[in-house]
Every structure is written in structure tokens, then in C-alpha cells.
Amino acid sequence: MHAVMISTTAELGRQVRTRDGQLRGQPRNESGVLVFKGIPYAAPPVGPLRWRAPQPPASWHGVRDTLVFGAGSLSSLENDPRPGPRSEDCLYLNVWTAAKETNEKRPVMVWIHGGGFQFGSSANPATDGSLLAAKGVVVVSFNYRLGIFGFLAHPDLDTQSPSGNYGLQDQLAALRWVKANIAAFGGDPDNVTLFGESAGAMAVGILMASPLARGLFHKAIGESGAFWDGRHGSLQSFDEARARGRAFTRRQGDASIAALRAMPAEQLNARAPWSFERDHVTAAFSPSIDRYVIPDVPARRFLRGEQMQIPLLAGWNSAEEFPFMSLSLPAQSAQAFRAAAEEIFGKARLAEFLKLYPADTDAQAKASAAALTGDMVVGEQCWQALRLHRASIRAPTYGYHFNYTSPYTPIASHVTEIPFVFGTLTPQRVIGSTTPPADADRALSQAMMSYWVNFAMRGNPNGPGLPAWPAYDETDVVQILGKTIEARRNPHAARFGFISSFRENGALPMRWREATTS
Template sequence: MYPRVFRPLRAALGAALLTTVLAAGPGTAAAQDRVVITTASGQLQGTAPDANGVSAYRGIPYAAPPTGTLRWKSPQPVPRWSGIRQATTPGPACYGTSQPGAPATAMSEDCLTLNIWAPPRGSQPKAVVVWLHGGGFQFGSGSDPKYNGAALAARGVLVVNVNYRLGAFGFLAHPDLDKEAGASGGYGLQDQIAALRWVQQNIASFGGNPGNITLFGESAGAHAVGLLMSSPQATGLFSKAIAQSGSFWDNQKGSIPTHTEALTQGTALAARLNTPTADGLRAIPATQLNTASTTGAPFGPSIDGHVLADSPAAVFARGQQQRVPLLAGYTAAENFPVFDPFALPHDTPTEFRAAAEKLFGAARMSEFNALYPSTTQAQTDASAGQLIGDMAITEQTWEMLGLHQRTSARDVYAYKFTYTSPYSPVAAHVSDVPFVFGNLLPQFFAPHSTGRNHR
């Protein structure tokens, strides 16, 4: 039996943060007031409160820079600083691929920072939401303007956005790295866990409640939510979870690589660079490593034996996931360009139906044709796009919701985002994000119909 379904309209997703968003009136702090915050690592000073009384603290390091000998190491504590650190400028994005459809952004290995938007303090500590950005674990940044937390924080919730290592920097596995620490390949997820620990330790200084933290994200960020729900390393670090267009897998095929597969990928990269050892890989300049590692199959989460000891789906089925309330859902048209190469062959309607029969079986074709019609080529292209979106996101979301409902004994909520307007003409992948944050920027991905000749 599926969980209850509700259909958010307009900004309803922003209001559905499991009741963590509370109403707040405009702040009264004078514009020149810039409060100094004391954290475990030192003092911070952010921007002056805006018209709603929200102060921003940007570029806060939550772990030591993972550079030099710390490349492919677990995140280490932030060195203490003296004096007051200005927290007014976001940190650079972590190395990865260029973000499709967006201007190039500065990248660096020294990227383990987070941003905080704090509403006016009240009589009680504020609920906290921690955002994990999307991008297929290959691109993106918590500092992207789409994720500016000021408007959401104005509703009375403390907003945190996180950078984490991407691509090969975050997910490379290698035998030498296994010898160093017993497991390799999960550094990006370890970064997210380190950020959550930092939040628990320090968020009270910003007026937040460390006992009321909602972890939420979209696309890869939502996959990360599900992965951390299945990880013992993240136990107790958040009390609620929201997964937008993602579940507990990292790819559209519904499987997460084994450690053996991740090791094969890592050693293949080392061979291409003529550097068989981990120390040799660490000596390669970051820009060169980034270029070499983003031209083949993407690096992403794997069953590393540390953060992820087993398939997340198996963990959920056994009821061993974090037993927290879960809100998860998807958009009406999840297909978008990054999924195109994985669509079923569809150069002709006949080719599409033959590929579908091979995948789903002849006995299911009557049902399949009703759901994904292919009488004309235009219809076939549309159905191929809808199908890959359903395979990549929708089906997996329902499976996670169903498993969590059956095994967690906690509240489970589902949604389908269908809202369209002249601003947002297609309820496509990522189209819900501006409504969550209240930032009406251009759609991240333009309305899209799956192209042809993709395999």
C-alpha cells in the first residue's frame, strides 16, 4: 500500500518541510548590526540583516582543505583561527564537470565550506534545514544562486547549504587507499556527514536547534539523503528527511557500484595517467586530474565498506535505515538531458517497442503501450523521455517510500509536483527547486523533449 500522496502547488513544497518552517515577522535589527558568532573553530562575522532580519554567513569551513596529503582522506577538523573571520563571500565549488546550462564557476580543492542563513532569534531555537545540492555527484555547489537561503530563512527556519567533494575527488577507490584507511571511495559522503556534525556542534550559536535538523536535497542531493539514511555513520545527525527527485541509488539503472567495480574504475584512471600509486595520483595537479577523470564514466558513490556497508535498498528492506520521518516525491516530467544517453533506443517506434519488450517482457507490452504510446515518432520520442525519467527517479522514489513505510514505523509522505505556468511551463526535473527556496531564477534546464539517436 502506497503512502498518502499530496500535490503541492506553487510554493507548497517550501511550506511542506515536515512542519519545520515556522512563521516569522520582519527583523528589527539595524542594517549596520553584524553579529559576531563564536564557533568551535573561531569567531565569524556575516552580512548585516536584510529587510526580513535574515543574516547570511558564507564560506564557512567545516573541514580542513582536502589538499596535498589530505586528498582522498576522510575530512579532518578545521584548524582554529584567531580573530574574527569575515563570512561574507561563498567558497568556490568543488572540482567536477561544468554545470550544464550555467556560467562557469570557480573551482578548487579547498572547497569544504557551507553557508548559513539565520532568521531573527526568537524565544525558542529555530528548526534547521541542511541542503545537499544536485548535479549527479559530478557538478554543482551549495553556493549556487538557485539555493540562496534568504527567502526560505525569512519563514523562520535556519538554512544551511553544503559543498562536498565531487567526481573522482569525492569518490575514487584505489587499492592503495584501501590499505591506508581500510576503505576508499566514499569521501564525498563523508564530507556531508562531517558537515552535519559541524552543524550539530555549532548551529546553536546561530540560533538553531541541533535537535531539530531536517536533511533535504534534490536529484543527487536526494540520492545522498537516502544513502545517509542507510549509513550507520550518519546515525543521529538529522531528525527528518526530504528527498526531491531522488532515492537511495546514484544512477538511473537502480544499482550502486560494488567496491570491486569502484576499484576497477579507480585503477583504470591511474593507468590512463601512468601513475599506478595513490601517492602518484596525489601529486597530479588538481586541474589535470579533473580533466582526466571527467572524460570517462562518472565517479560516484559505491559500497565502500565504511559509509555504505551494503546496498541501501537492502538496508531499507531490513529496517536498518535511520528511522526518521520521510517526505519524498518527484516532478511530473522527470526526463532531462543528462538522462538522454540512457533512454531506450527510439529512432523508430518499432525499435522502441522492441527494446521495451526485451526489457519488460512480451507479457507486459499491452500495459507498456498504454503507458508509453509509440504510434508516431513524436509520440515515441516523448514516451522514451518519460520512461527514462520514470526509471531514473519515479520508480525508485516509490520503492524507497514503500520500504520506509513498511520497515521504519515513522511517518512517510509522498508528493508529485505538477505545477506549471508561463514561468515554469514544464514540471520537469529541478523545476520544483525555485519554489522551495523562493528564488525565481530561470529554469535550470529548459523545457526538454528527449532527442533521437541515444543509446
């Protein structure tokens, strides 16, 4: 008798079967990429499911069209101009794949959008995954609960759910969906890279330090974020988060959780607004140490080597402060800046501070205030993540510093690297630029896309035709992503070292909460 070979190969088309039901996505584009948008990865978190852990989605019969993005979470940002539908019913994800067969096991890149845990969505044109998918990875993005919907902590909720970090639990649910379903799209559930920017990168660092995320991703990329530290110290404690929740219910006439669950979503959202004038780490509904998703200060977990032992690629931009200048120390004069710095860092260390952030003139003080803001809100924690991960885990670690400018990107601000990573090169509106990209911009984008995809494939960004990117070590050498791509010693090492010297067992000082603010 002859043995019969049974093939497990299945052709991948625009109709895909997941564990919950069949999907129909968009036809392949000119690059051969299939797109599936608005896939439910959890039940709508509405009604009795408001402020509960995400529940599995309901299965369906027949074929579900996935042709448009699902609604993003309601935005806490006052007067948010960003387009697109928003709803409390927001737990949807998107998949881009160029696989031809289901058994290809392509590396998977899962994107977490930023927005301070207050605004944003996966429908941002800058983060369209088509061009990355065309390079051989499967790309996933998703929405998660934001603001009061994602992060209300309250003693009356503790008996119903072990966490106020519902937005982070949504992220875990999305990763579990990927693990269960991504093979149907030609992806490898055992080769998942989690990447994000700003709050998305903060989430990457938090989840690396969370016991609940173990095994759900295998590599990490953090763009401009790491620990959810900020200008006023480390993230909210268990007690602080619940005190914030109690204060909110008092302002609603001592409303019960049941009454707040019955309140229309738009009305509830309007009662918890946020603006860039307020610190998003300690003065907003945002991640807190809940002793469940986040058992301790994430940087402290990294210090003790309790984070995931996986490859990490992380970095920061040269003008991170651009959107956050309202959080700067007073800098209307050199004298005001020096006085505010003394209150935070202490009289004994003021001279040391002024060598790094000089304030001999008013103009100098203004420039130093900007640099300090970028360092404290983003830069120093990215550097800490690299250092601590390399020292405690010794997993492959790669650092970068994005300082590229051009007519298309005149300032290397927070968020400006995103269109380069995705290859979309959409207008850089955050810095007021609508100048179209040129050949130099496209060349840098191709290099960055290749670095990111190479890292997702094998935990190393290096590859043919790319400038060598050395692994991060005690020499503090990072890859400069600028007009020239080259490896150089971290240009902000002295400044970052000064700020990090105030960390106590990994955490920034609680007393910074009370320091003078503008």
C-alpha cells in the same frame, strides 16, 4: 539571601563564536536575516589529504569574515558553464538565520545540492536560504567533493581510508559541524532536517540508510531522488568501483596514488570528465557500496527496515526526463524502441510493458521513451522510498508529485521545483525559460515553502491556510503540487509498479548494465 538568576540568553548579532573561532557575517537584511558564507567545516582536502576522510578545520585567532561563498568543488561536467569559483579546497558551508538570540532553538534545514555528484555548488542563486530563514528556520548549505576528488575508489586507498566515498564523508562532516555549532546561530541541533534535490536527494536517502549518519539529522526531504539507482541498475558495487579506479590509474601510465596526489587538481580533473551522454550512476566516479558509509544497496536497507526511523517527505516531478534524454532507450522508431525494451525487460513481459509505455507509432514511442527515462532515472525510486519507509518503519511519511506549469515554468522538469522551495523564483534556465514569475508562481512558492518549513518544525507539512496533505499510506495518495494543490492517487503507480517488479531483494538487476544503450 536572594537567589540570583543567571541568564543563558545571548543576543545574536553578525559576530558569532563557533568551536573553531569567531565569525563575522553580513548585517541583517530587511527581513532580519543574518548570513554567514564560506565557513570552513573541514580542513582543505588537498595535498596529502586528497582522497582521505575530511579532517577537522584549523582553529583561528581573531575574527574571520564570512561574507562570500567558498569555492565549489572542481566540476567534472565537460564545459560546465556555471559561474563561480571552483577549487579542490571546497569544504565550506553557509548559514542563514533570523534568530535574535542564541537560545531560540529554531529548526534547522540542511541543504545538499544536486549535480549528479559531478557538478554544482551551494552558491546557486536559486538556493539562497534567506526567504526560508525568514519563515523561522535556520538554513545551512555546503559544498562537498565531486567526481574523481569525491569518489575515486582504489585498492591502494583501502589501506589509508575505509571508503572511496569521500564526498559522502564530507556531507557527514558538515552535519557534525552543524550538531556542534548551530546552537550559536539560534538553531536546534536536535531538530535538523536534511533536504536535497537530485544527487542531493540521493545523498539524503543514502545517509538515511547509513549507520554513520545516525543522530545527525532527524527528518528528511528528498526532491527527485532516493537511492542512486539508475537506467543501468543499482549503484556500483565495491568491486566495480575499485575496478573503475584501477582502470583510471592504468590510463595514467599505471600512476601510483602518491603520483596522482602530486598532480595539479585541474590536470587531474581534466583527465576524468563526465557528460550527460554517460550514465552518472555506473559510468562516473560516484557513490558506491564501500561497506563503510554505504554497507549495502540503499533500497535493500530500506526494504529490511534498516534506515533511520525518522519522518520523510519525498516526491518527483512530472517531466524528470528533460535533462536525461541522452540516456533514453533508442526511439528513432517504434520498432527500435520495442526491440530495446524487449532486451531490458524480456520478451515474456513486453506486452505488459507496451500497455504502460505504448509504441504503436514512432511519435508514441518517442513519448514513451521519455516517460520511461524519467521513471527509471528518478520517479520509481522516489515512490519506492515512500512505500518502503512507510511499510518498514511506519514513521510519518508524505509524498508529492510536482506537475506545475506556467509561462515561468513551462515544463515541470527535473530541478524546476527548487526555486519554489526556496522562494527565490530565479530563471528556469534548465528548460530554457527566462520568463519572470507571476502571482500564481509566487502563490505556489509560498505554499511549498510553508509545507517544507512546517515539516522541518514538527514532521508534518500541514498548517493553517494550506490545502490538507494526507500522510502517505497503502492507498498511494500523494499531494499534487500544481495549478491546483490537492491530494490524489499517484498518477504513475502502474508504471512504477512495473519497474519495481524487477527489483530483486530491493536491488535493480545487474544485467541491466549490459542492456542496449543509445
